[in-house]
Amino acid sequence: MAEVVTRGVGRAERTADRAEVQVGFETTGSTRNEAVDALGTRVADVEAALRAPGVEVRSRQLTVHDNWDGRRRSGSRAAQNYVVRVDDVDRLDELLAALVAAEPSWLSGPNWQLKDDSDAVREAQRGAVADARRRAEGYVEALGARLGPLHRLTDGDAEVWAADNARTMAAYGGGAPGAAPEMGRLNLDAQRITVTVRCTAAWSLLD
Known part of the structure; x- marks a missing residue:
């Protein structure tokens, strides 16, 4: 036929x-422990913001490594990267303000979802x-x-x-360090x- x-x-x-945001923080120190301690201080306020209702941390990844200048060790670096889901989009502005105020090494988003x-x-x-x-x-x-x-x-x-x-969030360049953006x-x-x-x-x- x-x-x-x-x-x-x-x-x-x-x-x-729903929105998803990815953000990373990095710190350095003369030793690995010093770099990790500095990172813990750096993200303390961030961790508090991530416990807000309607906010869920989908991924939290820590990396610690030594820095090298040729064959010579030159301190250590610690980094923590987050993937954050925001189910209450009314809280997105507040969350992004808190993240940017903490001066992340990088921030990408929001990626919008259903x-x-x-x-x-x-x-x-x-x-x-x-x-x-x-x-x-x-x-x-x-x-x-x-x-x-x-x-x-x-x-x-x-x-x-x-x-x-x-x-x-690169559009937030400038302004006083630590100041929450508008x-x-x-x-x-x-x-x-x-x-x-x-x-x-x-x-x-x-x-």
Whole structure:
């Protein structure tokens, strides 16, 4: 039996309700213990901020190593890197202010996410199937035939895209050391997330 095979794309938008931030702190010392002690002091206030409601530390990684100048040991370095999830986005500004005030070595985020994308995926799936059917109907009409039943439906890869997702705290350069930045200067409102679904459909082609 003749058939027509078409691809469809469906999209659904939702406002992000979760954010993820990555941040790292580094300290140095003449010995490893001295570097680690300095790091503990550096992140003490950070650890307190990370215990706030709606904030979850997804990863906490410590590294300690010696610095070398050629073959000569020149002190030690300690670093702690965090991956932090914020489920209460209303607390994001407060958290970022605390992190920046602690003068991290680097900070990346927020990366916007959805806590549950199932509803958006279903909406995008409906759109993808409808798009595939519209394309099939167009081909059938061009052939002067009729569109028959659906034979096969293959799910493509679902993709989640966050509009304007790349953010950096480098914009906070300047200002007094240790002073909390004015978070309102950056647009840290929750971004719109686009969920994209693709499918391939095969329809029977009737005379």
